[in-house]
Amino acid sequence: MSGQSQARKKFVFERDGKKCKRCGCALYLEKGSKENNGKMKGHIHHIKHRKDGGTNDPDNLMLTCWPCEKSWHRNDEKERRKK
Ligand SMILES: [Zn+2]
Numbered sequence: 877m878s879g880q881s882q883a884r885k886k887f888v889f890e891r892d893g894k895k896c897k898r899c900g901c902a903l904y905l906e907k908g909s910k911e912n913n914g915k916m917k918g919h920i921h922h923i924k925h926r927k928d929g930g931t932n933d934p935d936n937l938m939l940t941c942w943p944c945e946k947s948w949h950r951n952d953e954k955e956r957r958k959k
Pocket residue numbers: 896897898899900901940941942943944945
């Protein structure tokens with residue numbers, strides 16, 4: 877259960893230029909769309925984690941690719957372990 881509406885995802889996707897905000901690679905959102913040739917599926921990243929009180933407001937969301945999303949969370953884990 878993500879709590880994200882498809883419309884909100886699409887809004888963030890369009891706002892961020894259909895590209896990963898971190899590495900800039902081109903992404904697609906809808907599976908099966910003509911645009912997804914050679915592109916990775918976009919992921920909606922929560923800038924502030926939901927468990928830290930982040931919301932599903934578009935201001936708290938940004939478009940990333942999967943590799944960025946994964947490395948991000950790995951870094952977060954490292955940070956947390958340090959503290
Ligand atoms: Zn990326």
